[in-house]
Amino acid sequence: MEIIEIKNLIKKFPVGKGEFVALRGIDLNIGKGEFAGLIGPSGSGKSTLLNIIGSLDSPSDGTVNVLGKSVGALSTREAAQLRKSSLGFIFQSYNLLQVHTVYENVEFPLLLLKYDAEKRKKMVMDALEWVGLTDKVKSKPPQLSGGECQRVAIARAMVKRPSIVLADEPTANLDAKNSHNILQTMENLNKELKTTFLFATHDEKVINYLHRKIFLLDGKVEKDELIRSN
Template sequence: MSVVTCEQVTKTYQMGKTSLQALRGVSLEIEPGEFLCLAGPSGSGKTTLLNLIGCLDKPSSGQIAVENKSTEKLSAFQLAQLRRHRIGFIFQTFNLIPVLTAYENVEMPLVLRRIDAAERERKVMQMLEALGIRELHKHRPDELSGGQQQRVAIARALVTEPAIVLADEPTANLDSETGLAIMELMHALNRERGTTFVFSSHDPKVMERATRVVRLKDGLIVNGVKS
């Protein structure tokens, strides 16, 4: 069973009278446990595809299924449930809530899922421990380095034990050494927990870590095999 299936997915952005076809027929199957890199130059459609897989946006045509559920058949509420329960997001700019501590940022998705306080504390501290930032749990984002903030963001994405984690250029705002450490960490979590990761990058050093590289160019897949 695939975690994600995309069939002939297109996405056209309409801007007034002009339209831009960001994806022009993408078909892709992502298997459980993959550590998959969406590669391609800026503007090739990586963010658009991640947003569609993550049900943040809808394709103009074609089909996307997450865990064999066809997303076009789901209501707005069902899509929100799917995002909340099965998908974790990691963003290029971390997107932590500035007024909350590291602990509270990681706890947030568990609060939304109405997990009780004792269980939340156990899960949050376990994730912070796994990411090596337990001692930073009381710090707010502005008291953390970029690498530490991205670790908090990874903890937040993983704390709900999602089936799939989507990461849009997760290392682009980090220096290369910190970026590679973050990749190592994500890969270790992928191996240990079996969580499927799909991340985008145009950095060859980051692509090297992937178990499969899917290359996009002008909204089309140009190869799907690691070379």
């Protein structure tokens, strides 16, 4: 079952009086429960593609359907609703709320979904258990290591059990050991919860974990390689 369907996606950015074409006719389908990655050098368009799938940006041309919704046709409110309910994000620099505790950071998406306190608490503790951070609930991001911060970010992305998790260079700021821990955690969550993971990366450590490798070059899909199916 395809949960991301991309047809002839073009994305242009204005640059001075001209424009820069970041994506040049991408055709791509991602199925439920995939552990896939967009691989390519800087400027290949992988982050742009990830942002469009995440409804943070809109296509210049072509269609992008995420969970049956056309991203380009969504209003700001509808796009926010899609992100809130069905998408999880993991960023290179974690993007944790610095003044909030680990618990509060992970709880945040559930607050937006207006879950009651009891349900929130259970879901937050479950998410922290998945990433092994139950002993850090009261810590704040500045008190955590990079690996721990990224695990909090994973817990935050996973806590609402989203259909899709979009991870943009999640290991770029981590050492090898932490990278493997993080990737193993994500792979386990993918297996257990059947959550679709889509990475944007050029990190070998991540690439080795991917079940599907989609190579991008100059805004086009150069190669789409299925390593193993889920």
